[in-house]
Amino acid sequence: MNVHFVVHEAFEAPGAYETWAKDRGYGITYSRVYEGDALPQSVDGFDLLVVMGGPQDPSTTTEQCPHFDAEAEKSLIARAVSGNRAVVGICLGSQLIGEALGARFEHSPEKEIGKFPITLTEAGRRNAKFSDFGDVLDVGHWHNDMPGLTPSSTVIATSEGCPRQIVEYSPLVYGFQCHMELTLEVVNLLIAASEEELAKLTGYRFVQQPEALRANSYDEMNRKLFGFLDKLMTTYKAPA
Template identity: 60%
Template sequence: MHIHFIVHEHFEAPGAYEAWAKSHSHTLSYSRVYQGEPLPDNIAAIDFLIVMGGPQDPHTTKAQCAHFDTLAEQQVIKKAIDADRVVLGICLGAQLIGEALGARYQHSPEREIGKFPITLTDYGVADPLFTHFGKSLQVGHWHNDMPGLTADAQIVAYSEGCPRQIVAYSDLVFGFQCHMELTKDVVALLIANDDLSAAAHNRFVQAPSVLLSHDYDEMNQKLLEFLDKLAKTYQTKRKQQQR
């Protein structure tokens, strides 16, 4: 399979998503928009479109951030969805999926930066893609906002600080407000590019020393298993369409 990443900033790295793709010898391509790399003009060769996070929001203009073109990204996302490709959005990427489908993003009730539990909804517990998550799972967070919900969207998981942590827009399209891809290396990059001086004044924002002390391996493994299941779902669907 071919995996394409849209990466908005060097410190919002694909982490465990990239490790999964490489471990299966999938081919990879990138739109590192912060380096001026173009968005894909054709999604025919793409199986997974993975849209990463960033400090921008879906309404950030090009005047505010010259390398971020929200409307162009939403068009790519919509093309991939319409073509029955897998589309995964992480943080900003999740919000862009919602916007591409006509659902406006919103501010999260709480800012969350750290490792905190998410709780699966009844829908999430019953979805075969997420059964291995259990009812609750400790995952990474680094956000202020959350994705919008379409009429057909289902909330898979929520946290105490945010009611929309994982959203299923279809059986192939998912928004992850949480960051299950984080590794200590990625966390170090994020710390170096964010202001955490007010961490003590936010109940869901942890200090850099705490962030770097966490073990992220378990949530990474849960993510990899989800991706394996999702890949099988996608490949089965493609075979059925080709008959």
């Protein structure tokens, strides 16, 4: 099995997604677009495409951010979906999946930065890939926006601050607005890149400051993510 990561910024690292792939001995490739890496021209080289987050949004132009080409990424996602690859998007990546499938991203009702609970919907509780999540799970967040919904998509989980935390677009395609990949190492990268922003966000209901962010444990949500990914790849390998 081969996993390809699209990484938009050094501080939006793959974290637990990368750990999961390494632990299972999967082949791993990267498009670190902030370093000028090209996107794959073909989907033949990977089984799972993971599109990471970033400070951009799908409307960000190449004039505003020269290393981020939303249209090229949406084209890659669309080709991966039509090629029956597994696709997971995180934060910005989830919004790009929705856009690639014809659904415009939207602003989330609340800014969320920190570790807060998500609640599975009835559809989420019925979905076997999320059977280990329980009804409520504390997960990481670092966002302002949320993915769009296609007519065939299903909301798997919500939070008090955002009604679209996990979205199933198909049995092989999922958008995670939440950041279940966070580890203390990744959190420290995000804090270092966001110190000025965080200092201005006192008083927000769902924004933790650096001391609280560093005090969180991210291990349980990482394990739950690993279980989801294992089940996703089982679905991917199943006969059509």
